[in-house]
Amino acid sequence: MKILVINGPNLNLLGIREPDIYGRRTFADLLALLADVAREENLEVTQFQSNHEGAIVDKIQESLGKIDGIVINPAAYTHTSVAILDALKAVSIPAVEVHISDVDAREPFRQISYPGMYCEKTIKGMGLEGYRQAILYLKQTYGKA
Ligand code: CA2
Numbered sequence: 001m002k003i004l005v006i007n008g009p010n011l012n013l014l015g016i017r018e019p020d021i022y023g024r025r026t027f028a029d030l031l032a033l034l035a036d037v038a039r040e041e042n043l044e045v046t047q048f049q050s051n052h053e054g055a056i057v058d059k060i061q062e063s064l065g066k067i068d069g070i071v072i073n074p075a076a077y078t079h080t081s082v083a084i085l086d087a088l089k090a091v092s093i094p095a096v097e098v099h100i101s102d103v104d105a106r107e108p109f110r111q112i113s114y115p116g117m118y119c120e121k122t123i124k125g126m127g128l129e130g131y132r133q134a135i136l137y138l139k140q141t142y143g144k145a
Helices: 027-041 053-062 075-079 082-091 129-142
Strands: 002-007 044-049 069-073 095-099 121-124
Touching (some): 002 027, 027 129, 069 082, 069 129, 095 129, 121 129
Parallel strands (some): 002 044, 095 121
Protein backbone atom coordinates (compact mmCIF):
# COMPACT_ATOMS: atom_id res chain seq x y z
CA MET A 1 0.00 0.00 0.00
CA LYS A 2 1.31 3.44 -0.97
CA ILE A 3 0.74 6.34 1.37
CA LEU A 4 1.67 9.96 0.72
CA VAL A 5 2.18 12.28 3.69
CA ILE A 6 1.80 15.97 2.82
CA ASN A 7 2.99 18.73 5.13
CA GLY A 8 2.14 22.37 4.52
CA PRO A 9 3.93 25.66 5.18
CA ASN A 10 6.46 26.07 7.98
CA LEU A 11 6.21 22.50 9.24
CA ASN A 12 9.83 22.09 8.14
CA LEU A 13 10.62 24.39 11.10
CA LEU A 14 9.23 21.98 13.68
CA GLY A 15 11.23 21.87 16.88
CA ILE A 16 12.91 25.18 16.14
CA ARG A 17 10.23 27.59 17.44
CA GLU A 18 7.02 27.46 19.49
CA PRO A 19 7.81 24.22 21.37
CA ASP A 20 4.96 25.02 23.77
CA ILE A 21 2.49 24.56 20.91
CA TYR A 22 4.17 22.07 18.59
CA GLY A 23 6.54 20.22 20.94
CA ARG A 24 10.30 19.77 20.78
CA ARG A 25 10.42 17.07 18.16
CA THR A 26 11.89 18.24 14.87
CA PHE A 27 10.93 17.77 11.25
CA ALA A 28 13.78 15.24 11.00
CA ASP A 29 12.11 13.35 13.89
CA LEU A 30 8.88 13.30 11.90
CA LEU A 31 10.67 11.87 8.85
CA ALA A 32 12.25 9.20 11.08
CA LEU A 33 8.84 8.33 12.57
CA LEU A 34 7.39 7.94 9.06
CA ALA A 35 10.26 5.67 8.05
CA ASP A 36 9.72 3.56 11.20
CA VAL A 37 5.99 3.18 10.56
CA ALA A 38 6.65 2.25 6.92
CA ARG A 39 9.10 -0.48 7.95
CA GLU A 40 6.99 -1.82 10.82
CA GLU A 41 3.78 -1.90 8.80
CA ASN A 42 5.28 -2.92 5.47
CA LEU A 43 3.96 0.18 3.68
CA GLU A 44 5.46 2.53 1.10
CA VAL A 45 5.33 5.93 2.76
CA THR A 46 6.55 9.04 0.94
CA GLN A 47 6.60 12.55 2.36
CA PHE A 48 6.14 15.90 0.60
CA GLN A 49 6.54 19.25 2.37
CA SER A 50 5.91 22.56 0.67
CA ASN A 51 5.38 26.16 1.63
CA HIS A 52 3.42 26.72 -1.60
CA GLU A 53 -0.27 26.03 -2.03
CA GLY A 54 -0.02 25.33 -5.78
CA ALA A 55 2.78 22.82 -5.25
CA ILE A 56 0.55 20.94 -2.80
CA VAL A 57 -2.31 21.00 -5.31
CA ASP A 58 0.07 19.69 -8.02
CA LYS A 59 1.27 16.89 -5.73
CA ILE A 60 -2.29 15.81 -4.94
CA GLN A 61 -3.16 15.79 -8.66
CA GLU A 62 -0.05 13.72 -9.46
CA SER A 63 -1.12 11.13 -6.89
CA LEU A 64 -4.06 9.97 -8.99
CA GLY A 65 -3.60 6.31 -9.88
CA LYS A 66 -0.32 6.11 -7.92
CA ILE A 67 -1.24 6.57 -4.25
CA ASP A 68 -3.71 4.60 -2.13
CA GLY A 69 -4.03 6.97 0.82
CA ILE A 70 -3.08 10.53 1.76
CA VAL A 71 -2.21 11.89 5.19
CA ILE A 72 -2.27 15.67 5.11
CA ASN A 73 -1.34 18.39 7.54
CA PRO A 74 -2.10 21.46 5.42
CA ALA A 75 -0.79 23.73 8.23
CA ALA A 76 -2.03 27.32 7.73
CA TYR A 77 -3.68 26.34 4.41
CA THR A 78 -6.08 24.26 6.52
CA HIS A 79 -7.99 27.40 7.31
CA THR A 80 -7.96 29.02 3.86
CA SER A 81 -7.52 26.57 1.02
CA VAL A 82 -10.51 25.68 -1.08
CA ALA A 83 -7.93 24.75 -3.76
CA ILE A 84 -6.53 21.92 -1.63
CA LEU A 85 -10.07 20.77 -0.77
CA ASP A 86 -10.98 20.72 -4.48
CA ALA A 87 -7.79 18.79 -5.40
CA LEU A 88 -8.55 16.12 -2.77
CA LYS A 89 -12.11 15.83 -4.05
CA ALA A 90 -10.90 15.65 -7.66
CA VAL A 91 -8.54 12.70 -7.09
CA SER A 92 -10.91 11.00 -4.63
CA ILE A 93 -8.09 9.24 -2.74
CA PRO A 94 -8.91 8.32 0.88
CA ALA A 95 -7.40 11.00 3.11
CA VAL A 96 -6.87 11.72 6.79
CA GLU A 97 -6.08 15.18 8.18
CA VAL A 98 -3.53 15.58 10.97
CA HIS A 99 -2.82 18.53 13.24
CA ILE A 100 0.01 18.39 15.72
CA SER A 101 -1.66 20.88 18.06
CA ASP A 102 -5.21 20.80 19.34
CA VAL A 103 -6.60 23.36 16.91
CA ASP A 104 -9.97 23.34 18.70
CA ALA A 105 -8.36 24.80 21.80
CA ARG A 106 -6.71 27.67 19.88
CA GLU A 107 -7.91 30.78 18.05
CA PRO A 108 -11.39 30.64 16.47
CA PHE A 109 -9.95 30.98 12.92
CA ARG A 110 -8.19 27.61 13.36
CA GLN A 111 -11.47 25.85 13.92
CA ILE A 112 -12.46 25.79 10.28
CA SER A 113 -10.76 23.33 7.96
CA TYR A 114 -11.45 23.30 4.23
CA PRO A 115 -9.40 20.14 3.39
CA GLY A 116 -11.01 18.55 6.46
CA MET A 117 -14.37 18.73 4.68
CA TYR A 118 -13.09 15.97 2.38
CA CYS A 119 -10.99 13.96 4.84
CA GLU A 120 -12.50 10.88 6.48
CA LYS A 121 -10.97 11.63 9.81
CA THR A 122 -9.10 14.42 11.59
CA ILE A 123 -6.51 13.64 14.26
CA LYS A 124 -5.51 16.64 16.35
CA GLY A 125 -3.50 17.39 19.45
CA MET A 126 -1.57 14.11 19.44
CA GLY A 127 1.78 15.61 18.39
CA LEU A 128 3.75 13.65 15.81
CA GLU A 129 2.05 10.44 16.92
CA GLY A 130 -1.04 11.68 15.06
CA TYR A 131 0.74 10.84 11.79
CA ARG A 132 1.23 7.24 12.94
CA GLN A 133 -2.45 6.98 13.87
CA ALA A 134 -3.51 8.38 10.51
CA ILE A 135 -1.34 5.91 8.59
CA LEU A 136 -2.61 2.99 10.69
CA TYR A 137 -6.20 4.06 10.05
CA LEU A 138 -5.59 4.08 6.28
CA LYS A 139 -3.89 0.68 6.44
CA GLN A 140 -6.68 -0.85 8.54
CA THR A 141 -9.40 0.64 6.35
CA TYR A 142 -7.93 0.31 2.85
CA GLY A 143 -4.91 -2.02 3.08
CA LYS A 144 -5.17 -5.44 1.51
CA ALA A 145 -5.61 -8.29 4.00
O1 CA2 B 1 -1.25 21.93 14.63
C1 CA2 B 1 -0.93 21.83 13.44
O2 CA2 B 1 -0.39 20.84 12.98
C2 CA2 B 1 -1.17 23.01 12.50
O3 CA2 B 1 -1.56 22.48 11.23
C3 CA2 B 1 0.14 23.75 12.39
C4 CA2 B 1 0.06 25.02 11.56
C5 CA2 B 1 -1.09 25.91 12.03
O4 CA2 B 1 -1.23 27.01 11.16
C6 CA2 B 1 -2.39 25.14 12.09
O5 CA2 B 1 -3.41 25.99 12.58
C7 CA2 B 1 -2.29 23.93 12.98
C8 CA2 B 1 1.35 25.83 11.66
C9 CA2 B 1 2.58 25.07 11.31
C10 CA2 B 1 3.75 25.95 11.59
O6 CA2 B 1 4.72 25.18 12.23
C11 CA2 B 1 5.71 25.83 12.90
C12 CA2 B 1 6.68 25.03 13.44
C13 CA2 B 1 7.70 25.58 14.15
C14 CA2 B 1 7.76 26.96 14.30
C15 CA2 B 1 6.79 27.74 13.77
C16 CA2 B 1 5.76 27.18 13.05
